[in-house]
Ligand SMILES: CCCCCCC/C=C/C(=O)SCCNC(=O)CCNC(=O)[C@H](O)C(C)(C)COP(=O)(O)OP(=O)(O)OC[C@H]1O[C@@H](n2cnc3c(N)ncnc32)[C@H](O)[C@@H]1OP(=O)(O)O
């Protein structure tokens with residue numbers, strides 16, 4: 001089709017949209033327009049794509065981490081996108097029972113592909129990601145298996161892992177209870193050792209001890225790792241994990257003494273309701289002694305407690321692992337929302353038409369850029385910090401295997417803090433992307449409402465974000481208090497220069513002066529160090545440190561955020577010190593890195609000014625530079641989101657379509673809504689017509 005053909009069609013559509021009643025009339029009379037056929041194959045974003053100042057294919061590899069990682073992810077994305085079994089358009093319209101059945105079907109189809117195509121564990125992980133539907137398999141692979149791997153003995157791993165990895169059993173992670181989630185030491189479920197029979201008796205003594213929330217527990221799991229208070233000889237010996245069979249492997253019915261079910265509907269349509277979060281109660285259920293996970297502590301046949309030289313915190317190890325994966329997931333969720341909002345912002349036009357010419361693309365408004373581009377930069381920042389955190393976790397895991405526990409506190413603080421920082425920002429960022437898309441962003445077909453509904457519990461699960469920042473604060477306060485005699489290392493190494501960070505002030509004199517990694521890092525280090533030291537000084541005024549900690553907790557949370565933002569900024573800058581091939585790739589990433597850092601500096605300028613590191617003039621220069629940076633991002637915006645390499649299936653958004661063919665597809669989708677199956681709505685004759693036909697006798701009307 002030639003250009004004149006396209007413009008003719010576009011004009012026709014706008015006329016149609018303005019005169020919808022006319023179209024309804026045409027439809028009713030059978031004059032249907034084949035919108036799909038007419039607009040297929042046109043790339044409405046091609047002009048935008050031509051503006052790119054970098055090699056998109058090389059950027060895709062930088063985003064994926066390596067050529068191999070890119071190829072693997074791309075293969076799995078296409079495998080899912082081309083398989084009609086993974087259709088998800090109708091998901092938000094399904095009732096709960098249909099929804100769960102549909103999810104079970106997709107999970108079974110996914111497993112069949114994994115087996116038939118002999119996919120590796122890494123490929124299978126990406127396949128599940130692109131299926132893009134929360135399911136019991138997430139918890140089976142993401143928590144049940146890691147819990148056994150991290151807390152089981154060699155013998156236990158040998159017995160349980162092959163069964164789990166062949167999916168001959170399905171497991172979940174049952175820790176949270178109705179009465180306690182954050183406070184793990186407050187759990188009430190008991191596991192009492194019976195020396196007569198060499199068994200543990202699992203019991204739920206109160207209503208509040210009912211397990212509540214575990215994903216996959218409600219309907220799918222046959223087994224669970226259950227966290228319970230270990231009681232031996234009448235004494236409490238801390239909370240431990242136990243492998244407990246819940247349902248029959250023959251007919252899936254709950255075993256005697258086990259009460260289990262789903263906890264009910266959650267926020268949003270579709271969304272996380274594909275997951276069977278469950279409730280579980282035990283009535284004196286007996287399990288063999290060797291089903292307590294015994295890497296940390298062992299209970300002998302005689303009922304003796306033996307401690308290995310492994311710290312008790314390893315019982316929390318699965319959470320450290322999952323928090324690390326959640327940081328990587330934050331960049332995926334944020335980049336997805338940003339991809340939708342960026343493409344749509346280039347298609348959407350409002351105001352500014354001159355001499356009958358086109359209106360302004362909303363992406364060209366500076367306000368739109370100042371809201372959108374920091375989110376784009378954050379998606380890249382989270383991608384790189386996630387990559388680093390994966391490295392840190394792998395390193396810790398190797399050390400733990402060799403009984404070196406020295407880096408565990410740092411790993412705990414980093415995973416807890418970055419999980420909190422990235423999920424809170426991403427949840428807000430998805431909602432901002434919805435607003436950036438105006439009214440159409442509120443349509444389910446934009447993909448944003450479901451993405452938001454699926455994503456927001458990440459601020460709560462795997463540790464409430466405030467509770468986790470308080471864990472970071474404990475770590476920071478400890479680091480500050482030990483400065484006199486212990487050299488801080490890793491992410492707190494900057495505290496070792498606390499004296500100069502407290503004294504030196506920012507030297508930046510011009511807006512260009514902010515384009516200096518050293519100046520940026522020093523600003524973030526000084527702010528974080530000063531906030532942590534200030535908290536330490538305040539705490540010292542309290543006789544009871546716990547009381548002081550509680551009293552100052554809001555300030556401590558802010559100090560933790562400053563520390564975590566410093567980590568993200570530093571890791572982005574470190575990434576740029578590596579060799580990053582491809583024309584213009586490194587330069588474009590540098591722009592994004594400065595956008596990320598200076599956006600944070602602008603947003604939190606109160607901290608930077610209050611700690612005395614910056615003058616108002618320097619803060620204002622940072623903001624001037626930020627405006628210039630937005631202009632540098634603008635020509636690359638579309639190709640920067642193309643570099644995420646998301647298929648239209650994965651994005652699940654009409655507004656974010658690769659070809660930008662938004663209006664015809666939105667229009668087409670509306671007619672697929674079941675409400676439009678008939679012209680006269682079900683219920684009209686019962687409830688609407690009687691009102692229309694009533695003869696009012698009321699005097700006033
Ligand atoms: C791929 C999967 C898809 C994702 C789907 C999502 C599914 C969701 C699953 C879940 O939500 S599972 C349940 C998650 N639950 C939580 O995250 C609970 C949060 N609470 C806790 O982690 C702990 O209770 C607490 C807040 C850390 C407090 O624990 P406790 O009272 O025992 O400790 P403290 O006295 O505060 O600290 C003692 C000591 O231990 C250190 N520490 C705490 N946690 C860890 C850890 N995970 N690893 C290493 N070390 C840890 C802490 O720093 C203290 O150290 P010191 O100061 O004594 O040196």
Ligand SMILES: Cc1cc2nc3c(=O)[nH]c(=O)nc-3n(C[C@H](O)[C@H](O)[C@H](O)COP(=O)(O)OP(=O)(O)OC[C@H]3O[C@@H](n4cnc5c(N)ncnc54)[C@H](O)[C@@H]3O)c2cc1C
Pocket residue numbers: 139173174175176179180181182183212213214215272277457460461462463464465466467470
């Ligand atoms: C979708 C979803 C899936 C989940 N999946 C699982 C699962 O598979 N397995 C599992 O075991 N659990 C699961 N959970 C449970 C989850 O881990 C807990 O909900 C989470 O740890 C938070 O605990 P809580 O609900 O007890 O919150 P609470 O601790 O009751 O938090 C309520 C409020 O109190 C505040 N607060 C609590 N303690 C403090 C404190 N010390 N200082 C200051 N403020 C505080 C919090 O900030 C929050 O604002 C899931 C939850 C959700 C929403």
